[in-house]
Amino acid sequence: MWWYIGRRALQAIPVLLGSTFLIYALVFLQPGDPIAALFGEKPVSDAVRDQIAAQYNLDKPFIVQWLLYLKGILTLDFGIAYSGRPVTELLADALPVTLRLAFMALVIEAVLGIAAGFYAGLRRGKLFDSTMLVVSLVVIAIPIFVFGFLMQLVFGVRLGWVPITAGQNAGFRELLVPAIVLGLVSFAYVLRLTRTSVVENLMADHVRTARAKGVSDRDVNRRHVLRNSLIPVTTYLGADLGTLMAGAIVTEGIFNIPGIGNLAYQAILRGEGSTVVSVVTVMVLIYIIMSLVVDLLYAALDPRIRYA
């Protein structure tokens, strides 16, 4: 298994190189002069402009800028933002809250989605199943910000049950509603995936065999149906953590959570390449790690899968 992990880690290198190159190129190609924007509408002296350009490598050709940035990353130096703060510091500020939020959303959608999906699958065609079908349709069809504002208005402003805005030091209490909002859509997908999977597995040969052997309903459902049904769901959940983090920007905006979505957005507006690419690099790393974790989980769920 270690050999497998090592090989996957090596495969990550070209992925990282390619993605940073692409993003850096996009930021570089973005029109506009970041130095002029920095000074608002006021005139800038040429000497100051040259100094700043030199400081942020803006005066060098694109490839050189990118290589310099890569060189920095190797020494864990992600560059300096236009504000003078190191990008690592900005990331250290913004990443934890987004991670907390995404993990909470992931747990919520996984627990509720699998539970509801499993039950709906077992009771196929019954009232619970059809109710969940409608609920998931509604959830998928309505944009996330509608839920965000609605829940904020109802639970925060009108009822006053939960804090309205979270902030960067937000804990469990502040992040609960944002996490529910963020996890809602994925909850619907997890629910449907689980349900379909359960329905399929209920008709599978090995389940019929188990029943014929006289294994109790409970054990059949738990050991043979649920466990096998979890494989596609696990794939989805693994990839979803990254999606949740990257897609959190809308939820983060509504609940005032200054996470990495907001960091990237502001940096794009300022044309601050080093920050944008650093955020993306972190996201790519998270995707790579999560997909590795998912692959390893397969082995745990399905004994037929072995990594050598």
Next chain:
Amino acid sequence: MRLTRRTRLAGVALVAVGSLVLAACGGGGDEGDSTDAVITSYSVQPQNPLVPTNTNEVGGGNIVDLIFAGLVSYSIDGETELEVAESIESDDNQTWTVTIEEGWEFSDGTPVTANSFVDAWNYGANPENEQLSAYFFYPIEGTSGDGTIEGGGDEISGLEVIDERTFTITLKQAESDFPGRLGYSAYFPLPESAFEDIEAFGDAPVGNGPYDLEALENNVEARLVPSETYPEDGNRPARNGGVTLKFYTDPDAAYSDVLAGNLDVLDQVPPSALTTYENDDIQAFKEAGSPNATITIPSSLPGFGENDEGKLRRAAISRAINREEITDAIFDGSRIPAKDFSSPLMPGYTEDIEGNEVLEFDEAEAQDLWEQANEIAEFDGEFVLAYNGDGPGNREWVEAVVNQINNVLDIGAEPQAFPTFAELRERVTDRSIGTAFRTGWQPDYPSIYNYLGPIFGTGAGSNDGDYSNAEFDDTIQRAAGAQDDEERYELLAEAQAILMEDLPAIPLWNTGIAAAAAQGVENVEFNWQNRPELQNVTK
């Protein structure tokens, strides 16, 4: 029933989530009416170290304005009042002698001296220090047009320290309302300790203003507490127990907080709430503000040169725009149609500028003017209006203006979008734009002169349309040298009358103040910068 345990589990999970939601309620009791109450206000994360000369955006500006005091301060209606200065005098409006009042201290206990100002300004104007607000020093002798020290170096030649409490400022040219500039944050003093480690100072600034910065938590809030060293007879004493500036990424979230009473003051109601905020359970504020919006038509555009034809065409376009309709329909009355080139908040403002009827919508007149221009020369150019799409509401109003122009004049006018403000400015600055474009001005200090000189003076720093008119230059020059306010206001009105005729830019409207305060919050007033005077707010 199958799966009872599992259903129970799911049920338990649901109940647990539900009860957590319930447990999260409570808290947030009412605070009594008291001068000790800490006021919370909307702000954004500062983008730069908190050095006054390096603070050119709202997030940092909100903090810096409260923790520093300048030579002068501004009253709520924009009048200039002496603050740290005992007197600012000049015989010729060109060499100013500043005397500092005794008894001013920084919160670290060191006195505020002439050097506190001169050193801070020298630091700010030194190009090596790359200060973002260096531009504001441009009126002073020894700086170039962008405000940095001419030819480099670390001293502005126009500043001279006479003694501990006296220094002189020599300007490039006479400017009668120069003291009005000195309340702007770029002109704030710095204590000696700042220069020992300016980086550390930027994180934890020490000022001489009504508040001290107790803590700055990045992306969360800045906590300001009343300063003990600020004189009791200062112009802006703290009337509350402190100010906490909460940083938001989105005004929508802040508005929800005001609705629930979690935030006291929000100086910027989000567009989503503009139509409804006056009926919500909050205190709503709606007033005229200082920034204006204009359309600059470069004199190099075919058909719009500085001649009779150009003037007629500009006037025709101005009269074809129905400002009221747009401010009502698109901005819900949050912008106020312009009557001049400045703002109603400025001292000396008048609605009776000669020739300002050109800013009123008149279809027949517009068509007539355009016809007259066509008699001079046939129009074979085009009218394109460029804007930056990243500004909220820009696309809507630009398209509305273009439609109005086409409805009235039928000249095939078109909008042109640039994705970002930076890109639009780049094309404007290097003069490659080749179309009319949206412009706006936020004054550096409360003065009509500031809306005219830097924008329409020949060769001035922000003269994006390359306008040049000797008569205007002369009038504005005389206004700058005027000995009393009356005379100055009169000359400024004259200068504006010239602009009404030439229309180098077409004034559209002033951005209004659309603000909200939670119920129970008192003494919320907005200054010439559209910002609340937070030191006066109580609850």
